[in-house]
Amino acid sequence: MSWLFGLNKGQPEGPPGLPVQPSPPAGGSGGGGDKPKDKWSNFDPTGLERAAHAAKELDKSRHAKEALDLSRMQEQTTQMEHQSKMKEYEAAVEQLKGDQIRIQADERRKTINEETRQHQARAQFQDKLARQRYEDQLRQQQALNEDNLRKQEESVQKQEFMRKATIEHEMELRHKNELLRIEAETKARARVERENADIIREQIRLKAAEHRQTVLESIKTAGAVFGEGFRAFVSDWDKVTATVAGLTLLAVGVYSARSATAVAGRYIEARLGKPSLVRETSRFTVAEAIKHPVKVMTKRLRSKPQDALEGVVLSPSLEERVRDIAIATRNTRQNNGLYRNILMYGPPGTGKTLFAKKLAVHSGMDYAIMTGGDVAPMGRDGVTAMHKVFDWAGTSRRGLLLFVDEADAFLRKRSTEKISEDLRATLNAFLYRTGEQSSKFMLVLASNQPEQFDWAINDRIDEIVNFALPGPDERERLVRLYFDKYVLEPATGGRQRMKLAQFDYGQKCSDIAKRTEGMSGREISKLGVAWQAAAYSSEDGVLTEAMIDARVDDAFKQHLQKMDWLHGDEVTHGTTLTPHPAGATAMLCTLCLC
Numbered sequence: 377m378s379w380l381f382g383l384n385k386g387q388p389e390g391p392p393g394l395p396v397q398p399s400p401p402a403g404g405s406g407g408g409g410d411k412p413k414d415k416w417s418n419f420d421p422t423g424l425e426r427a428a429h430a431a432k433e434l435d436k437s438r439h440a441k442e443a444l445d446l447s448r449m450q451e452q453t454t455q456m457e458h459q460s461k462m463k464e465y466e467a468a469v470e471q472l473k474g475d476q477i478r479i480q481a482d483e484r485r486k487t488i489n490e491e492t493r494q495h496q497a498r499a500q501f502q503d504k505l506a507r508q509r510y511e512d513q514l515r516q517q518q519a520l521n522e523d524n525l526r527k528q529e530e531s532v533q534k535q536e537f538m539r540k541a542t543i544e545h546e547m548e549l550r551h552k553n554e555l556l557r558i559e560a561e562t563k564a565r566a567r568v569e570r571e572n573a574d575i576i577r578e579q580i581r582l583k584a585a586e587h588r589q590t591v592l593e594s595i596k597t598a599g600a601v602f603g604e605g606f607r608a609f610v611s612d613w614d615k616v617t618a619t620v621a622g623l624t625l626l627a628v629g630v631y632s633a634r635s636a637t638a639v640a641g642r643y644i645e646a647r648l649g650k651p652s653l654v655r656e657t658s659r660f661t662v663a664e665a666i667k668h669p670v671k672v673m674t675k676r677l678r679s680k681p682q683d684a685l686e687g688v689v690l691s692p693s694l695e696e697r698v699r700d701i702a703i704a705t706r707n708t709r710q711n712n713g714l715y716r717n718i719l720m721y722g723p724p725g726t727g728k729t730l731f732a733k734k735l736a737v738h739s740g741m742d743y744a745i746m747t748g749g750d751v752a753p754m755g756r757d758g759v760t761a762m763h764k765v766f767d768w769a770g771t772s773r774r775g776l777l778l779f780v781d782e783a784d785a786f787l788r789k790r791s792t793e794k795i796s797e798d799l800r801a802t803l804n805a806f807l808y809r810t811g812e813q814s815s816k817f818m819l820v821l822a823s824n825q826p827e828q829f830d831w832a833i834n835d836r837i838d839e840i841v842n843f844a845l846p847g848p849d850e851r852e853r854l855v856r857l858y859f860d861k862y863v864l865e866p867a868t869g870g871r872q873r874m875k876l877a878q879f880d881y882g883q884k885c886s887d888i889a890k891r892t893e894g895m896s897g898r899e900i901s902k903l904g905v906a907w908q909a910a911a912y913s914s915e916d917g918v919l920t921e922a923m924i925d926a927r928v929d930d931a932f933k934q935h936l937q938k939m940d941w942l943h944g945d946e947v948t949h950g951t952t953l954t955p956h957p958a959g960a961t962a963m964l965c966t967l968c969l970c
Contacts, residue, residue, distance in 0.1 A: 650768070651761060651764045652754075652761055652764075653751065653761050653762070653764075654744045655745050655746055655750070656744070656745040657744040657745070658736065658742045659742045659744070685699060685702075685731075687857070688730055688731050689850050689854045689857065689897065690727065690850065691847055694842075694843070694844070697841065701839065702735050702739065705735060705738075705818065706739040708739075709739050709741060713815065714815050715817065717810070717813070717818070717819040717820070717836055718820045718821070718837070718838065719821045719823070719826060719837045720732070720820065720821070720822045720843055721822070721824065721825075721840070721841075721842060721843070722842055722845075723844075723896055724824060724898065725898025725899060726843040726844065726846070726896055727843060728781075728843050729779065729822065731843075732745075732777065732779040732822070733745075735777060740774060740775075741772075741775040742776045743778075744765075744769065744776055744777070746778070746780055747782050747785070748780060749785045749786075751786040752785065752799050754802075756798050758799065758801070758802035759798075759802050762805045762806055762809070763809070769816060769817040770817065775815075775817065775818065776816065777817070777818045778817050778819050779822065780819070780820070781822045782822070783821040783822060783823050783829075784823040784825050784828045784829060786802060786806075787806070787828075787829050787833045788803075788828050789828065789829070803830065807832050807836075810836050811836070819836070821833075821837070845894065845895075845896055846896070848889060851889040851892055851895070851900065852885060854889075855900060855903075856882075859881065861904060862904035862905055863876060863904065863908060863911075864876070867911075874908070875911070875918045876918070876919050877918055877919065877921060888903075888924070888928055892932060892935075894935065895932070895935050899931065903931050907919060910924075910926075910927055911923070
């Protein structure tokens with residue numbers, strides 16, 4: 377309200393809260409000689425008059441009290457605004473202090489991290505230097521050891537060379553001395569013999585005359601003794617009769633001993649010996665029992681019935697059928713019934729032999745494997761060998777499963793095939809021994825060309841099973857089986873030099889099963905052996921996916937080449953021979969399976 381009193385008139389009033397700048401002093405610097413004016417010299421009395429006038433007007437106005445209250449409230453509002461600004465300023469100052477503290481903490485943390493990193497880098501560098509020094513020391517020590525070893529080897533070689541040279545020199549001197557000694561002895565002996573030649577000849581003549589006289593006297597004495605004994609023997613009739621009876625009994629004893637020995641030998645051979653036609657058997661021979669008695673007893677005790685299809689991969693329908701055969705065979709043995717004869721035919725490598733072995737073990741029987749190709753070369757001995765096989769089979773206490781592989785090699789048609797008389801006689805012996813079903817042995821025939829069997833053989837077969845080539849699912853199971861057996865187990869066992877690279881094994885087995893269409897189980901098993909050989913032939917012993925693919929491609933190419941050879945042979949035989957219609961149909965079915 378300074379305007380009421382005329383103060384600071386003519387000057388603009390600044391914003392509230394800011395200090396008012398003092399007005400410049402009156403008068404210029406040039407009037408330095410004048411006296412300073414009094415502070416009341418600039419007082420304007422008109423302001424008092426205006427203030428008084430305004431006070432009167434305010435007193436007269438009915439809003440005077442409200443105007444005073446309003447001006448008081450404005451003043452309070454101004455003060456409160458000043459206080460709020462002061463608090464905001466203080467808050468800003470505190471925030472600045474907090475930011476400064478946080479910035480200092482961040483800087484301190486960064487400094488500590490940097491120091492830690494520098495310490496770590498220094499420690500790593502020192503460790504690296506220590507390792508380098510240690511490696512340098514090792515290299516120097518190794519070089520020193522190699523140098524010492526080289527010097528030792530050179531020294532040993534020099535010593536060995538000197539020793540050999542010394543031995544050779546000694547041998548040479550000894551040889552020269554020996555030659556000189558022999559030469560001297562020879563010359564001396566020759567000189568002595570020349571000087572005593574007459575004496576030596578006389579001694580030889582006397583010895584010869586004495587020996588001749590002794591021999592003549594011995595002959596005379598022996599003749600006289602034998603003559604007197606013979607005259608006495610002939611003159612005594614009782615002695616002649618006793619001598620004749622003794623010689624007769626001796627001849628009868630020798631003949632009886634020979635016959636008994638032959639019979640006993642045949643009995644022992646039929647009971648314990650393995651016939652020559654049997655290639656493989658689970659029965660133990662006498663020689664094996666004598667050489668390895670503990671092994672024989674342990675194997676016999678551990679031979680327990682197993683699953684007939686363990687390790688055998690077949691199609692579901694065929695698996696169900698052969699499982700029924702295995703169960704029926706086992707029950708037949710337990711009940712001492714008559715065994716059924718089985719024919720298994722199909723392409724090579726489809727599991728016929730393996731199933732026959734599993735069938736025998738599952739049923740608790742012994743098994744014997746013979747091949748038809750061994751019968752024809754035996755000639756006249758084939759009949760005897762065939763009878764020995766069946767005699768030997770009849771002596772098994774557990775029952776014997778006789779598996780004849782490649783049976784079509786000697787069981788051919790007698791009416792159309794050109795077979796020798798010896799082979800025909802052997803076939804007749806086989807037909808004679810298999811004419812009736814037996815409770816001692818079970819006959820299992822395997823063939824790739826069953827249409828070539830003699831009709832009498834077909835009449836002796838009770839059940840026919842076709843082992844076809846594996847399908848997609850069976851091939852995948854076979855691939856996984858042999859991959860685990862020949863690759864995974866050796867790689868994870870740790871006892872062999874074999875490692876396996878990282879890739880999707882399951883997907884790879886599925887891909888291989890798709891790529892091996894038309895291949896048999898034996899070919900797939902050989903593929904697993906090829907993978908193992910590829911790993912062993914590599915430098916680091918690691919089997920990679922590329923190596924597996926390469927072996928699969930090679931195996932499939934070889935399979936196609938074998939099929940081309942088979943088709944070529946069939947075409948050749950088709951142009952020169954007239955096969956039986958049934959045989960042609962069966963061969964066509966085999967080609968379709970392949």
